[in-house]
Amino acid sequence: MNKKVIIIFAAVAVLAAGVAGGAVWYMSKGGEEHATEEKEAKKKPKKEEKKSELPPKYLTVDKVVVMLKHEPSDTVTHYLSADLVVATDAKREKETKENLPMLRSVAVKTLSNLPMASARVMTIDQFAGELNKAFDHAFEQEGREKPFDEVMIGKLIVE
Numbered sequence: 623m624n625k626k627v628i629i630i631f632a633a634v635a636v637l638a639a640g641v642a643g644g645a646v647w648y649m650s651k652g653g654e655e656h657a658t659e660e661k662e663a664k665k666k667p668k669k670e671e672k673k674s675e676l677p678p679k680y681l682t683v684d685k686v687v688v689m690l691k692h693e694p695s696d697t698v699t700h701y702l703s704a705d706l707v708v709a710t711d712a713k714r715e716k717e718t719k720e721n722l723p724m725l726r727s728v729a730v731k732t733l734s735n736l737p738m739a740s741a742r743v744m745t746i747d748q749f750a751g752e753l754n755k756a757f758d759h760a761f762e763q764e765g766r767e768k769p770f771d772e773v774m775i776g777k778l779i780v781e
Contacts, residue, residue: 679715681708682776683726688734690741690780700738704729705776706753710769717769725757725773732756738780746775 683706690700706729710718732753736744744752753773761768 678709678711678771679718681710681715681718681722681770682706683708683722683729686726686729686733688730690733691735691737693737693739696738700741701779701781702733702736702741703777703779703781704733704749705778707774707776709771709774711771714769721769724760728756728760729753729773741780746778749778750775 685703686706687701687703690702692698692700706725708718708722708725733749736752750773753775757768757773
């Protein structure tokens with residue numbers, strides 16, 4: 623009878639150890655899931671904060687018209703007309719509006735230096751890239767930070 627009690631006691635101990643081990647494993651796995659959920663919860667407010675920011679503001683510089691450089695043999699005058707769109711945020715909107723005349727001036731200077739042969743084959747992105755470089759350079763020369771993110775082309779006509 624002592625043998626039966628010892629075997630039963632040993633079986634109960636092994637079963638209890640298995641249950642305890644399973645509980646520890648389950649709790650540690652649940653703890654990892656809980657920690658992962660906490661990390662994701664911390665990340666979500668950052669995304670929500672970005673979403674709660676105001677959308678970008680778009681300002682226009684309408685009807686920038688320039689005469690393009692022409693080849694000496696070319697007798698026809700060529701023009702370029704562009705409407706520019708300036709992307710900024712609500713905080714810098716007022717400063718950007720104050721700089722619109724300067725932006726028009728830099729755009730005229732930059733676009734009027736383009737030869738017709740180049741302008742004819744340029745893409746919209748290339749025009750925008752040239753203008754953005756010119757604006758970066760102009761603000762850098764003045765020692766000021768650009769009050770907008772980028773300039774885009776709203777409309778472009780090359781004649």
